Amino acid sequence: MAKELMSGNEAVARGACEAGVSFASAYPGTPGTEILENIGEKYSDRIICEWAPNEKVAFEAAVGASIIGGRSMAAMKHVGLNVAADPMCTFAYTGVNGGMFFVSADDPGMHSSQNEQDNRYYARFAKIAMLEPSDSQECKDMVKTALEISERFDTPVMLRMTTRVCHSKSLVEFGEPVEQVKREYVKNRTKFDPVPAMAKIMHSMVEKRWKALGEFADECALTREIWNGGDIGIISSGAAFNYAVEVFGDRASYLKLGFTCPLPMGKIKEFAGKVKKLYVVEELEPYMEDQLRAAGIECVGKALIPEEGELNPDIIRAALTGEETPTIQYDKSVVAGRPPMLCAGCPHVGLFYELGKIKDVVAVGDIGCYALSGNPPLNAKDFALCMGAGFSMAHGAAKITEKFGAGHKIVAVMGDSTFFHSGMTSLLDAVYNNSNAVFIIVDNRITGMTGHQENPGSGFTITGAPAPEADIEGIARSFGMKDIHKVNPMDLAAVREALNASLAFEGPSLIITRYPCVLKKWSQEDKDEFAPDRTPYFVDHDKCIGCRSCIRVGCPALSYDKNAKKASVDPRTCAGCGVCAQVCPKKAISRKAGE
Amino acid sequence: MSDEVKNVVLCGVGGQGTILASKILSSCLIDAGYDVKMSEIHGMSQRGGSVTTQVRYGKKVWSPIIGKGSADVLVSFEKMEALRYLEDVKVSGATVIINDYAIQSLPILQGVTDYPEDCMDRVKEKVENTKIVDATSVAAAIGNPKAANVVLLGAAVKALGLTDLDWDAAIEKCVKPKFVELNKKAFQAGLEV
Numbered sequence: 001m002a003k004e005l006m007s008g009n010e011a012v013a014r015g016a017c018e019a020g021v022s023f024a025s026a027y028p029g030t031p032g033t034e035i036l037e038n039i040g041e042k043y044s045d046r047i048i049c050e051w052a053p054n055e056k057v058a059f060e061a062a063v064g065a066s067i068i069g070g071r072s073m074a075a076m077k078h079v080g081l082n083v084a085a086d087p088m089c090t091f092a093y094t095g096v097n098g099g100m101f102f103v104s105a106d107d108p109g110m111h112s113s114q115n116e117q118d119n120r121y122y123a124r125f126a127k128i129a130m131l132e133p134s135d136s137q138e139c140k141d142m143v144k145t146a147l148e149i150s151e152r153f154d155t156p157v158m159l160r161m162t163t164r165v166c167h168s169k170s171l172v173e174f175g176e177p178v179e180q181v182k183r184e185y186v187k188n189r190t191k192f193d194p195v196p197a198m199a200k201i202m203h204s205m206v207e208k209r210w211k212a213l214g215e216f217a218d219e220c221a222l223t224r225e226i227w228n229g230g231d232i233g234i235i236s237s238g239a240a241f242n243y244a245v246e247v248f249g250d251r252a253s254y255l256k257l258g259f260t261c262p263l264p265m266g267k268i269k270e271f272a273g274k275v276k277k278l279y280v281v282e283e284l285e286p287y288m289e290d291q292l293r294a295a296g297i298e299c300v301g302k303a304l305i306p307e308e309g310e311l312n313p314d315i316i317r318a319a320l321t322g323e324e325t326p327t328i329q330y331d332k333s334v335v336a337g338r339p340p341m342l343c344a345g346c347p348h349v350g351l352f353y354e355l356g357k358i359k360d361v362v363a364v365g366d367i368g369c370y371a372l373s374g375n376p377p378l379n380a381k382d383f384a385l386c387m388g389a390g391f392s393m394a395h396g397a398a399k400i401t402e403k404f405g406a407g408h409k410i411v412a413v414m415g416d417s418t419f420f421h422s423g424m425t426s427l428l429d430a431v432y433n434n435s436n437a438v439f440i441i442v443d444n445r446i447t448g449m450t451g452h453q454e455n456p457g458s459g460f461t462i463t464g465a466p467a468p469e470a471d472i473e474g475i476a477r478s479f480g481m482k483d484i485h486k487v488n489p490m491d492l493a494a495v496r497e498a499l500n501a502s503l504a505f506e507g508p509s510l511i512i513t514r515y516p517c518v519l520k521k522w523s524q525e526d527k528d529e530f531a532p533d534r535t536p537y538f539v540d541h542d543k544c545i546g547c548r549s550c551i552r553v554g555c556p557a558l559s560y561d562k563n564a565k566k567a568s569v570d571p572r573t574c575a576g577c578g579v580c581a582q583v584c585p586k587k588a589i590s591r592k593a594g595e
Numbered sequence: 596m597s598d599e600v601k602n603v604v605l606c607g608v609g610g611q612g613t614i615l616a617s618k619i620l621s622s623c624l625i626d627a628g629y630d631v632k633m634s635e636i637h638g639m640s641q642r643g644g645s646v647t648t649q650v651r652y653g654k655k656v657w658s659p660i661i662g663k664g665s666a667d668v669l670v671s672f673e674k675m676e677a678l679r680y681l682e683d684v685k686v687s688g689a690t691v692i693i694n695d696y697a698i699q700s701l702p703i704l705q706g707v708t709d710y711p712e713d714c715m716d717r718v719k720e721k722v723e724n725t726k727i728v729d730a731t732s733v734a735a736a737i738g739n740p741k742a743a744n745v746v747l748l749g750a751a752v753k754a755l756g757l758t759d760l761d762w763d764a765a766i767e768k769c770v771k772p773k774f775v776e777l778n779k780k781a782f783q784a785g786l787e788v
Binding site for chain 2 (some may be wrong): 315
């Protein structure tokens, strides 16, 4: 069989294909986005695959597929599981028909997330089985195991990954895909209809299953002991296991856990009894360590290993051996920062430029590229929280502002995909409860931040097939929103006018900016609707007075020469959007001479 | 094959092709029988951020990532980035390959801070085996400045002592057919710089 270098995400997709998954759904979220992307690209002939509007919906669709008899899966980032926690916790009661697993892609170190919660606790909370792969081969193999456990023990199974497992590439040996089957569906309300009378019966089943899973944890082949003598013993799982072996090599013995909920306590006790010093090496919370201590096993973990951030071999070496790897000492202060920034031609830039200029406005943000609008030079955002929270937080803030007569106005901004995710209900709340705030949907015709996934408003499915286009304005009107302004965000005068009108309006007001992401693959409809002229702009240095107005747009194609006191446009980077030309007070910026 | 694991760090700015270079490197090493792990460390590639890829190879590789002071070879696709990631490099015996090419970052474009023009000298001061390659010009002379990534890969392969492996096959495997010839030439040029 072929061996390929694959990321953990690619390997999960391959595993789903080999293990006979028939239905897969997800909402994009780093670090797990590529799982469904890969299923869509490579296995859509076998697996029905879909982008869902949010993680809860993705999870529920997979539950339905399982109950009716198909093997199914859902994938989400760690905070996405918060959204899907409701169906997850009760699906833990009903159990499955066709095997079902879901991926929780955690992000220790918060490479691209708002928190670094440790989702292992979710599996224990819901009393379901959890598997933790350490490399791509295990990612692929554990998908098959997860589905077998799911069907054998009648439980959803959580496949818990982390950024490093999702995004690191290692060798994977392929297997033959098994035949996809549909189990028979038999109406059984005692099992699948959790009304209180039934749910009580189901809870007893959960407790029995929990015990059976505990016994299985000790019997299964997912725990691996590597014996190098009894001086130092290390219990570890996931990415952290690799770091531990990297540091200790054959100077320690290991109990490598792949099945981590419930923990294989029998094997752990046996291993602990054989070693003089026992370390628990785990990323983030003391999930395993606390359970070991509760069982009376003496061990060292978070007393030495940090609970914050992503681990690496260096951190574990320093924590457990006190050895520091020597590094070259030099003056790092001369290295300029290279923060991410909104792109040249980004349709969000103009809106935030105008919004940032307005005084006495509190701007509530949301999750997406536009989260960068809080950074200099735009400085347009005040606060944010989680997907879809922008509008609901703005509503609460507006009510308090009104009650106490505070002198500012509340404005909230979210993207199209975030609106469909959970912003719709936030807007409904704001209209229903008569919010005196301005709501802005920056519709860039795609899910941008995670790398351009289609969504219910983009007109296409994950496989590129045409789909009905959800109409944002129509949705808002159906909620009862009366004051709606639609603008092209590249036209700053129109943006200003819409902002002024919305701010003056008493009651909820909506602005929809509609313009495609500059980096997305433009559809024919995009080209027909927006017909962009990408001719670059240039600065006439005879007219430029060095006022830096254009620089405050924050476009990567614009630079400022401090000595000459002149701005310039890099024609290789310029996308021809013309926002800088509109802000120049001296009309010094225009399309290239002769155009 | 010795038991020793070698660590290569490729750094640059989103869009410079560090990932393709890492893929060719990894693919060739796998076909030569090495265990390989490759990690993209920073992901904001499309939004002008700093990006790095780590490639580790040997008889058996455990961790997909390295800590500071561990890289045998640092390949910097942009010259200031070499100074940013210099702390990843082993204190002795390491090689640093720098593309003599600057990409301004937001604070520099804004005129808030200055580009450290002497960044390559600062690296040279610390690492004896520093090699400056004008990869973008070399690639432009071949036909496309964007092939600078594969010129730098050639230089890295030479530093790693891996010139005997079948690089043409790896390039054919990883690169779109119409760019194969260009990249083979770029790789050769990289071996010779």
